[in-house]
Amino acid sequence: MSYTTIIMFVVLIGAIFLMQRSQKKQAQERQNQLNAxxxxxxxxxxxxxxxxxxxxxxxxxxxxxxxxxxxxxxxxxxxxxxxxxxxxxxETDQTPEEAAEIIETSKAEEKGSDSKETANTESAIEE
CATH class of the missing domain: 2.30.30.30 (SH3 type barrels.)
Incomplete structure (x- = not known):
């Protein structure tokens, strides 16, 4: 047998080994997920x-x-x-309307902080 044939067999066996190892790892993760x-x-x-x-x-x-x-x-x-x-x-005791109001308030606060950061950046650029 030539060296090329031997190298091809070694690569093939290595690929099979890596695929089996990957499948075992996935099966173990699935089993852990089912047990949890x-x-x-x-x-x-x-x-x-x-x-x-x-x-x-x-x-x-x-x-x-x-x-x-x-x-x-x-x-x-x-x-x-x-x-x-x-x-x-x-689990919360809030109604959907209360939850929506909290979300809107937090978004408004984020926009307010973004506008403050923009103002600070603009004043720093002007200086």
């Missing part, structure tokens, strides 16, 4: 349905999802991805 699912997390199933987790049974690999008041049991592997974790969602 808790009640209150928003998930997407492999069918594209958005739901909130109601119960998780890791021993039997089952999960119960709440879809607008309808509780549906699934296998844990039917979860495609976690959209939001329960700890990241912010």
């Amino acid at each position: 699912i808790a009640k209150g997390d928003e998930v997407v199933t492999i069918g594209g349905m958005y739901a909130v987790v109601d119960e998780v049974d890791n021993d039997n690999k089952k999960i119960v999802l709440d879809v607008d008041g309808v509780f549906l049991p699934f296998e844990l592997t039917a979860i495609k991805r976690v959209v939001t974790k329960e700890s990241q969602t912010v």
Whole structure:
């Protein structure tokens, strides 16, 4: 065999090794994500349905999802991805109008600070 053939086999074996390693890493990340699912997390199933987790049974690999008041049991592997974790969602007692007012106020404050910065920059340029 020539050196070219040997080099081609070595490169091919190296590429296969790297692909398998990448797949194992992705599978491990998915398994960690599935194991970390808790009640209150928003998930997407492999069918594209958005739901909130109601119960998780890791021993039997089952999960119960709440879809607008309808509780549906699934296998844990039917979860495609976690959209939001329960700890990241912010529960408030505000009405949508109050929340919109807070957002508008914060935007107005940002614009005010931007105009102050612009004025400071313009005065520095004039000097």
